[in-house]
Amino acid sequence: MKKWHWSLLALFSILILAACNPGDGSNENDSTEDNESAAEGVAELTFWSYVNPNQHDGQLLMDMVDEFNEANENIEITYEYIPHGEIDQQVSVAVAGGGLPDILMIDNPDHARYASMNVLEDITDKVQEWGEEAQYFEGPWASTIYEGKNYGVPFTTNALALFVNNDMLNEKGIEVPTTWDELTTASQQLTEGNTLGFSMSAISGPEGMFQFLPFLLSTGANYDQLDDPNAYRAMEFVTNMVDEGYMSRETLNWGQGEVASQFTAGNAAMMVNGPWMLPQVRNDAPDMDFSIALIPKDSEYASVLGGENLALPKGDHVEEAWTFLSWLSSKEQAMRFSEGSGQFSPRVDVSDELGWEGDPHLSVFLEAIDNAQPRGPHPAWNEIAEAIQNQVHNSITGISTPEEATEQAHQDVIEIIE
Amino acid sequence: MKRKLNPGYIYIFPAVLIMVLLIGYPLIYNISLSFKDVTLANLAGNDQPFVGFQNYIELFNHELFPVALKNTFLFTIGSIAFQFIIGFALALFFSMNFKLANFLRGLMMVSWLVPLTVTAMLFQFLLSPSVGLLNHIPIYFGWIEEPIAWLSLPEYAMWGIIITNIWIGVPFNMLLLATGLNNLPKDVYEAAAIDGATWIQRFRHITLPLLKPVIMIVMMLGFIYTFKVFDLVYVMTGGGPANSTQVLSTLSYQFSFQNFDFGLGASVANILFVILLIISIIYIKMTDEDEVAS
Numbered sequence: 170m171k172k173w174h175w176s177l178l179a180l181f182s183i184l185i186l187a188a189c190n191p192g193d194g195s196n197e198n199d200s201t202e203d204n205e206s207a208a209e210g211v212a213e214l215t216f217w218s219y220v221n222p223n224q225h226d227g228q229l230l231m232d233m234v235d236e237f238n239e240a241n242e243n244i245e246i247t248y249e250y251i252p253h254g255e256i257d258q259q260v261s262v263a264v265a266g267g268g269l270p271d272i273l274m275i276d277n278p279d280h281a282r283y284a285s286m287n288v289l290e291d292i293t294d295k296v297q298e299w300g301e302e303a304q305y306f307e308g309p310w311a312s313t314i315y316e317g318k319n320y321g322v323p324f325t326t327n328a329l330a331l332f333v334n335n336d337m338l339n340e341k342g343i344e345v346p347t348t349w350d351e352l353t354t355a356s357q358q359l360t361e362g363n364t365l366g367f368s369m370s371a372i373s374g375p376e377g378m379f380q381f382l383p384f385l386l387s388t389g390a391n392y393d394q395l396d397d398p399n400a401y402r403a404m405e406f407v408t409n410m411v412d413e414g415y416m417s418r419e420t421l422n423w424g425q426g427e428v429a430s431q432f433t434a435g436n437a438a439m440m441v442n443g444p445w446m447l448p449q450v451r452n453d454a455p456d457m458d459f460s461i462a463l464i465p466k467d468s469e470y471a472s473v474l475g476g477e478n479l480a481l482p483k484g485d486h487v488e489e490a491w492t493f494l495s496w497l498s499s500k501e502q503a504m505r506f507s508e509g510s511g512q513f514s515p516r517v518d519v520s521d522e523l524g525w526e527g528d529p530h531l532s533v534f535l536e537a538i539d540n541a542q543p544r545g546p547h548p549a550w551n552e553i554a555e556a557i558q559n560q561v562h563n564s565i566t567g568i569s570t571p572e573e574a575t576e577q578a579h580q581d582v583i584e585i586i587e
Numbered sequence: 588m589k590r591k592l593n594p595g596y597i598y599i600f601p602a603v604l605i606m607v608l609l610i611g612y613p614l615i616y617n618i619s620l621s622f623k624d625v626t627l628a629n630l631a632g633n634d635q636p637f638v639g640f641q642n643y644i645e646l647f648n649h650e651l652f653p654v655a656l657k658n659t660f661l662f663t664i665g666s667i668a669f670q671f672i673i674g675f676a677l678a679l680f681f682s683m684n685f686k687l688a689n690f691l692r693g694l695m696m697v698s699w700l701v702p703l704t705v706t707a708m709l710f711q712f713l714l715s716p717s718v719g720l721l722n723h724i725p726i727y728f729g730w731i732e733e734p735i736a737w738l739s740l741p742e743y744a745m746w747g748i749i750i751t752n753i754w755i756g757v758p759f760n761m762l763l764l765a766t767g768l769n770n771l772p773k774d775v776y777e778a779a780a781i782d783g784a785t786w787i788q789r790f791r792h793i794t795l796p797l798l799k800p801v802i803m804i805v806m807m808l809g810f811i812y813t814f815k816v817f818d819l820v821y822v823m824t825g826g827g828p829a830n831s832t833q834v835l836s837t838l839s840y841q842f843s844f845q846n847f848d849f850g851l852g853a854s855v856a857n858i859l860f861v862i863l864l865i866i867s868i869i870y871i872k873m874t875d876e877d878e879v880a881s
Contacts, residue, residue, distance in 0.1 A: 258844045264630045286627035286847060363717065373827035374845070418736040419715060421828040436717070551845045562829035566741050 212489045214246045214271035219253040220477075225448070226510035233502060237493060244489045246272070260482075264288060269482040271490040275321065277312040277476050278375065278544035278554075284315035285548035290481045293319045295491050301498070301516075308474045308543045309515035315546070321480035322498045323515035325507075327443050328472040328541035329383055330533055331465065332450065335458040337364070337438040345462045349387075349406055352439075352465040356415035359438040366415040368437035370425045371407065371561060378554035379473055379544070380425070380441055381407065381561055383464050386471035386542060392553055393586060395579035402467055404564045404571035411565050421562060433457070443475055444534045447511065461533040463540070472541040476515065513538060549585050556581035614860070620853035627847040642854040652855075654830055655838040658745060659859075662834060663813045665749040666756060670809060673753065674760025681761070682768045692765065699758040707822035710751040714738055721750075738824055741831035748823055748832055752813065760805055767801030768794070800874065807870045811863055835859045 216234065220227040227250065234248045249270065251259050256275070260283070263269040275283060283289050296302065296319040302310065309323035333345050337359055346352040356366025370380045382392070384406055390397035410416040417437075420428070425442055426449075432440040433453035441464060450459065463470050479497070481490045496502060500518055507514040507523060513534065514520055525531040544550055560578035563569040569577065621642050623635040646652050677695070681688050698706070713721045716734035725731045737747035771794065779789050795802075817836040820826060826833040826841070835855055843852025 257847075261627060261630065261844055261847070261849075264627055267631075282847070283627070287629075288627055373825050417717065418739040419717070421739040422711070422824055549846075555841070555845070559830060562741075562827055566739075566829050568741060568829055 210243055212244050212486050214244060214486050214490055214493070216246050216248050216272040216274075216493075217251050217256070217259070217270040218248060218274045219251055219256060220274070221252075222248065222250050226506075226512065229506060229509045233497065233506065237496060241492065244492065246493055260288065269484060271481065271484050271486045272494060273480050273482050274324065275478045275480055277309065277323070277474065277478050278379075278546070278550045280312050280321060280478050280480065281315050281546040281548045282550060283480065284318075284320040288482055289320045290483050290487050291318045291320060292481060292487075292491065295319075295495075296322070299495055304500070304516050304518050306515050306517060306520075306538070308538075308541060309476055309478070312474070312476075312543050312546050313478050313480070315548070321478045322494055324477045324479045324498070325510075325512040326474060326476035326515040326538060327445060327513055328474055328534060328537040329380065329441055329443050329464060330472065330537045331462045332432055332440045332442055332446075333460050333462055334432070334435070334438045335460055337435075345460065346439075346465045347462070348465050349467050353406075353409070353413075353415070356410065356439070357413065360415050363436060365417055365431075365437050367410055367439050368416060368420060368423075368428050368431050369407075369441040370423050370428045371420045371558075371565060372422060372424050373555070373558050373562060375551055375554040375558075376424055377558045377561065379475065381558065382473045382544065383441070383471045384467070386473070387464070387467040387469055389468050391542075392545075392557060392582060395557075395575055395582060399468070400579075401572045401575040404561060404574050406467070407561065408564045408571055418565075421565060444511070444513065444531070447530060461530045463533065463537055470540050472537040474538070474541040474543045476513075547586070552585050553582055556585060617853045617856055617860075621850055621857050623850050625849040625853075627849075630849060638850070642850045645851060646854050646858070651830060651833055651838055655833045655835050655855075656858075658832060659814060659816075659834040659836075661745055662749060662752070662816060663810060665746070666752040666813045667806065667809045669749075669753045670756035670760050671805065674757045674805075675764055677757065677761045678764035678768055681765055692761070695758045695761060697758075698754055699762075703755070703818045704822050706751060706755055707819050710747070710754070711738065711823055714747050714750070739828055741829045744824055744828060744831045748819055751823065752816070752819060755819075756809060756813070760809065763805045763808075764798070764801060767798050771797050803870065803874065807866070810866055814863060814866075815859060 218227075218230065220230050222228060222231050231248050234246050238245055253276070256273075257279075260269070260273070269288070273283075273289075305323060306326060309326045313319060313321040313323060331345075338345065338355070341358055343355050343358055344351070346355045352367065359366035371377050381403065384403040385391065385400065388397070388399040388402045390400035390403070394400065407416070411418055411420070417423075417431070423431070425446070428437070428440050429442055429446045429449055430453070431437045432442070433450055435454075435457075450457070464472060479494055481487055481494065484490075497506075498516075500516060503514045503516050504519045504522065506512070507519055511531075513525075513531075514523075520535070525535055545553075547553060557578045560569070560574040560581070563577070564571045564574035568574075622637060622639060624638045624641070625635050629635050681692050701709075713719050714737035716722055716736040716739075719734070719737075721737070722731075722734035726734060735743055737743050737750075775793055775797070776789060779793055784792070815836055816834060817840070820832050820834055820837050821840070824832045826837045835858065839852045839855035839859070841852075842848045842855060
């Protein structure tokens with residue numbers, strides 16, 4: 170009887186051990202395991218990107234990767250789509266458990282943070298040898314540098330501007346606003362029934378901060394100069410827009426995508442958004458006549474640089490990854506992606522040759538990019554954005570006055586920076 | 588006396604082993620993480636400096652910790668109270684076993700089956716001041732004059748999420764309580780009816796005392812399930828506006844995955860764990876006393 174029990178235990182143990190055997194569990198997706206056993210001499214690399222392959226630009230990027238693979242017999246790059254909001258989490262998991270990609274797409278304000286965390290390969294030598302730095306716009310290029318070293322190459326660039334529903338403005342005979350005062354007056358006149366005059370995302374964290382920063386910069390202040398006597402005016406402006414009912418209170422929970430939906434649905438006559446929304450706006454509201462203008466100014470026109478960078482996480486295939494990165498960043502390929510996707514290239518030569526100055530929408534974004542400032546670069550940008558955006562919420566919801574909120578934001582930011 | 592190994596242990600051995608691996612390991616890993624200074628830079632390596640209670644000290648001095656703690660309790664108690672009362676009322680209603688009772692009870696389970704993120708987005712619409720049905724109806728009946736921006740006002744946002752969670756949790760409460768009600772002995776009720784006990788007397792003196800173990804389980808499971816809420820808050824408000832819906836789990840997420848301060852994030856998760864552990868111990872103590880008493 171007893172023996173029977175023990176043999177049962179032995180059976181369980183064998184079953185468990187068998188289940189734990191890693192040789193058993195591998196499948197097609199288990200890339201690291203397979204790397205070693207794959208065809209000799211072919212380096213298998215992964216490329217994490219948040220450009221959605223179900224959309225036109227993602228499809229184009231995947232086609233380009235395929236083409237690269239065909240032209241380079243000893244390199245095989247796998248394109249893996251990771252949604253934008255999950256990149257941080259996936260990288261953390263990969264750092265802890267292994268499986269970092271060989272090429273990583275990074276939103277430009279996050280670049281300094283990743284570089285400071287020692288996750289990325291220092292590619293200063295390679296970049297210098299490549300010698301294309303002079304062909305890049307200053308802002309995007311600066312976002313790839315941390316403590317004087319290069320940790321990547323910019324891939325796309327963009328900036329925020331004002332989308333205006335011409336039908337609504339024409340109906341009321343309103344000119345496109347250029348200053349805050351004009352924006353407020355226009356919003357007041359345009360607000361009627363379910364349609365509000367103005368919309369921008371004021372969601373918590375970095376996304377909301379991206380939208381608030383142009384207003385802060387326009388006062389002459391910056392994230393690290395919140396003690397500037399005019400800094401509070403930005404808080405006051407957005408708070409006033411909500412208090413007066415020209416901007417929906419729901420904007421506190423709206424991301425940029427939701428703001429764009431409000432605009433295309435005709436619930437907002439004007440909105441702050443980026444050029445990546447152009448396809449969506451044209452698609453969702455094909456009959457709408459809209460134009461693009463610079464974000465109205467307080468004392469000076471300001472915008473904030475957005476855009477994607479490509480970096481090489483530390484790993485065994487840095488050489489091959491650089492071959493791909495330098496190929497993708499070449500004038501020819503950058504031109505192709507920019508032309509096909511409608512996204513702005515950080516390369517001056519590409520931008521010059523595409524001739525988008527003639528396009529009524531794209532030319533304004535080009536001008537905005539010219540005026541745009543980078544976010545940070547600071548390794549703690551997320552925390553800074555969180556702190557300032559918290560105070561924007563406090564101001565909009567009336568917990569603090571704009572002056573108090575700005576003062577508190579100043580102290581919180583100083584504490585993070587020091 | 589020679590001790591004999593109880594063969595029962597052999598049978599539970601595989602289960603214990605799996606529990607230790609799958610539950611024990613992450614738990615211990617998380618506890619050790621909270622005593623170290625871990626960022627993305629040293630997450631993989633062995634170079635993780637031991638900092639003692641530094642993370643906990645930082646956490647207790649952090650302005651968001653008391654906010655998140657208060658919000659978590661408000662969310663849990665607010666949700667459970669209403670879920671339980673509504674769930675109990677429905678369970679009593681369905682225990683009358685009328686036609687269609689089973690069908691309707693099954694239909695109620697739908698809200699329990701819908702993925703949480705879907706529910707969260709649905710209620711974002713329902714609570715919206717411009718298009719939301721939950722604003723439209725009270726305005727139509729004249730209960731309120733202006734639509735309430737449920738999720739955008741710090742004083743309402745938590746209640747917006749609690750309302751959503753009540754809708755999700757009612758069927759769970761109802762189902763467990765209904766099962767409990769079905770298993771109560773019928774003869775006691777018959778005897779009480781003969782003695783002329785009213786409906787309220789029967790409920791107070793028979794149903795409630797007999798159902799106590801089930802009520803305890805429902806409360807306890809509900810508390811644990813509700814206290815560690817993450818997805819609802821993350822999707823509906825992301826902790827905003829102005830941190831009015833920041834709970835322990837979202838705070839832990841923010842520390843770990845937005846600021847890459849894994850030690851601090853782990854310490855929040857451990858506080859959450861300890862609170863749930865205390866609740867569970869109280870529960871076990873109470874059920875033990877019950878068994879001794881009866």
